Amino acid sequence: MAWIVIRVRGTLHARRDITETLRYLHLTRPNHATVIPESADYRGMLHKVQGYVTWGEADAETVRWLLKERGVAMDGAKLGASSDGSGLPIDDLAGTVIAEGLDSVPGVRPLFRLKAPKGGWRSTKKPFRQGGALGYRGAAVNDLARRMA
Numbered sequence: 602m603a604w605i606v607i608r609v610r611g612t613l614h615a616r617r618d619i620t621e622t623l624r625y626l627h628l629t630r631p632n633h634a635t636v637i638p639e640s641a642d643y644r645g646m647l648h649k650v651q652g653y654v655t656w657g658e659a660d661a662e663t664v665r666w667l668l669k670e671r672g673v674a675m676d677g678a679k680l681g682a683s684s685d686g687s688g689l690p691i692d693d694l695a696g697t698v699i700a701e702g703l704d705s706v707p708g709v710r711p712l713f714r715l716k717a718p719k720g721g722w723r724s725t726k727k728p729f730r731q732g733g734a735l736g737y738r739g740a741a742v743n744d745l746a747r748r749m750a
Contacts, residue, residue: 603699605663605742606647606656607634607715607749609725609734615653622650627704627711634713634746636664636703647737651728655735657742665695670750671713680709715749 608628612620626646627635636659637643647656668691672680681691697706704711727733729741738745 602639603636603659603664603702604639604643604647604656605634605636605659605667605746606654607742607745608632608654609722610653612653619650619653622646623653626650626654628654629712630714632715632717632749634667634715634749635711636667636698638700638702638705651736653735655729655738655742655745657738658740659699660740660743661695661699663743663746664698665691667713667746667750668694668698668709671715673710673714675708675710713750715746718745718748720748 606626606628608623608631611631612623623629626637627633647654668680672691672694674680680694694706694709703709722734724733725735728736729738730736
């Protein structure tokens with residue numbers, strides 16, 4: 602399984618270890634998203650930056666949709682847009698991303714550049730359970746990712 606992680610806030614006045622952790626996750630700007638595998642290492646990184654990101658379990662349909670709409674190859678071309686038909690199909694890429702994370706797929710940028718969500722963010726200073734936008738949100742992150750793409 603995998604998690605979708607979306608950066609909500611900027612890093613003005615953030616501690617150095619938080620900015621480094623966000624960089625390791627490839628979340629360099631607000632409204633950037635990535636898909637990471639579920640592991641203890643990544644869980645610790647998410648708990649460190651939980652005041653700046655939101656995350657939850659990735660749905661295969663949402664990952665496929667994000668790859669199709671917002672996925673970019675390393676050379677800057679959209680995924681699945683090659684005229685000669687070379688490269689992996691989106692369905693195969695989605696399976697690999699769900700199993701191993703977006704960073705481990707060769708030839709694909711490890712982040713999605715998303716728009717601000719339709720309907721806007723809830724409070725960017727409160728956790729999701731208290732009516733905000735930060736922290737763990739479970740399967741609701743799939744709906745948020747679709748509103749942002």
